[in-house]
Amino acid sequence: MQKALRFLEAEKQIFHFHNYKVNGIDAIIIKRWLNLYPIELLINTKGLTFKKLTDTQKASIHLKSKAIEMMTESPSMIKRPILELKNGNILLGFNEIEWKNALNA
Numbered sequence: 001m002q003k004a005l006r007f008l009e010a011e012k013q014i015f016h017f018h019n020y021k022v023n024g025i026d027a028i029i030i031k032r033w034l035n036l037y038p039i040e041l042l043i044n045t046k047g048l049t050f051k052k053l054t055d056t057q058k059a060s061i062h063l064k065s066k067a068i069e070m071m072t073e074s075p076s077m078i079k080r081p082i083l084e085l086k087n088g089n090i091l092l093g094f095n096e097i098e099w100k101n102a103l104n105a
Contacts, residue, residue: 001080003096005017011100013103020075025071025072026072027072030071032088033082034064042067043061049076079093085103
């Protein structure tokens, strides 16, 4: 996260930082993200929150409704950072080249 924030500041980009781990996240936003990316890319499977899930929960996360429910209840399982662009697209994870190209497009 820190690299992403420093990058945006260095590029003099105006942005709003929404810490969904602290402030939560709406199901509507997650649904919008799931229209752009598959569930498997939005879930941080390497994080402790995901690892603590039961096998049954892990198996059900591939169902869109269950994934949305789990991500709104435990936003720390969402991969970070997510950059929402003005055109409605999103970028998952920080990749400086990808972000630079997207912001300068």
